[in-house]
Amino acid sequence: MLDRRRLLAASAAGAASAIVGAPPSPVIAAAPPVGKQAPGFFRLKHGDFEITILHDGINSRKPEGLVKNAPLAEVEAALKDAFLPTDTIENSYTNVVVNTGSKLVMIDCGFADNGPPTTGRVAANLAAAGIDAKQIDTVVISHFHPDHINGVRMKDGAMTYPNAEIVVPAAEWAFWMDDARMNNAPEGMKPAFNVTRRVFGTMKDAKQYEAGKDVVPGIAAIAAPGHTPGHMAFVVASGNARLMIQSDTTGLPHLFARNPGWHSMFDMDAAQAEATRRRIYDMAVADRIPLIGYHYPFPAIAHVSKDGAGYRLHPMPFRSL
Numbered sequence: 001m002l003d004r005r006r007l008l009a010a011s012a013a014g015a016a017s018a019i020v021g022a023p024p025s026p027v028i029a030a031a032p033p034v035g036k037q038a039p040g041f042f043r044l045k046h047g048d049f050e051i052t053i054l055h056d057g058i059n060s061r062k063p064e065g066l067v068k069n070a071p072l073a074e075v076e077a078a079l080k081d082a083f084l085p086t087d088t089i090e091n092s093y094t095n096v097v098v099n100t101g102s103k104l105v106m107i108d109c110g111f112a113d114n115g116p117p118t119t120g121r122v123a124a125n126l127a128a129a130g131i132d133a134k135q136i137d138t139v140v141i142s143h144f145h146p147d148h149i150n151g152v153r154m155k156d157g158a159m160t161y162p163n164a165e166i167v168v169p170a171a172e173w174a175f176w177m178d179d180a181r182m183n184n185a186p187e188g189m190k191p192a193f194n195v196t197r198r199v200f201g202t203m204k205d206a207k208q209y210e211a212g213k214d215v216v217p218g219i220a221a222i223a224a225p226g227h228t229p230g231h232m233a234f235v236v237a238s239g240n241a242r243l244m245i246q247s248d249t250t251g252l253p254h255l256f257a258r259n260p261g262w263h264s265m266f267d268m269d270a271a272q273a274e275a276t277r278r279r280i281y282d283m284a285v286a287d288r289i290p291l292i293g294y295h296y297p298f299p300a301i302a303h304v305s306k307d308g309a310g311y312r313l314h315p316m317p318f319r320s321l
């Protein structure tokens with residue numbers, strides 16, 4: 001019988017030999033570790049649409065300061081509850097490609113080659129998923145934060161998706177492309193403004209969209225302000241299938257979906273962001289539709305349920321098509 005004390009001892013001693021009671025096989029030991037992750041894409045059928053979720057990488061930060069209205073000890077406890085490290089927060093980045101049958105649409109762009117070295121994985125993952133960057137017809141942007149727009153354009157200025165029309169929220173364009181606002185912005189916001197100019201500065205004709213309408217047939221924009229003034233979520237609908245792309249309605253869900261009243265330092269209007277978060281999550285719970293979250297752990301798609309004062313995620317299982 002394997003009780004808990006012996007299980008821990010077995011783990012420490014080397015599970016294979018201690019549990020099975022046999023010496024490690026030299027044949028098994030001779031195979032070197034591969035040392036590489038599987039390609040970072042996840043595909044699902046969604047009505048008549050095909051959806052490909054793409055991983056752009058991860059970046060780490062300290063938890064200090066992230067939640068403005070909760071003590072650090074509570075943040076660390078929430079991380080521990082989720083079996084995550086308590087001294088570092090891993091922020092994941094997720095782009096979505098929707099094949100509607102007539103259009104190949106990418107929603108948000110990650111970093112391309114403009115970010116930290118642990119990011120910029122979309123190009124490789126797109127190729128692994130069998131999609132050519134030249135095939136993308138439309139790029140839809142949820143909001144103008146650097147981790148969502150940098151990948152519109154490579155560091156050398158070339159368009160990452162050369163045949164794509166770029167479609168942006170009208171309210172984001174109005175806010176971020178206002179030169180007077182940029183010139184008067186606090187020092188901490190200057191880098192974000194600079195990225196908007198690098199990406200969109202020469203693009204006078206970016207097509208703008210409003211909430212409440214289809215951006216592309218089958219992909220409707222939902223107003224989700226607070227994270228930024230014109231931040232958008234999307235409902236993707238085909239036949240009876242519905243899912244929501246929540247964009248940055250929450251950051252790491254183990255913090256901000258579990259505790260929807262927590263205010264992130266990245267939400268520009270935290271009270272408005274909280275109201276948006278509760279509205280969108282209540283909608284997803286009531287309608288039983290899955291959410292794709294830009295900063296959810298990959299593959300970044302889950303159903304949500306009410307749990308106490310917050311919400312709990314139920315990650316979508318992998319299945320072959």
Ligand SMILES: [Zn+2]
Nearest residue numbers: 145147248294
């Ligand atoms: Zn973001």
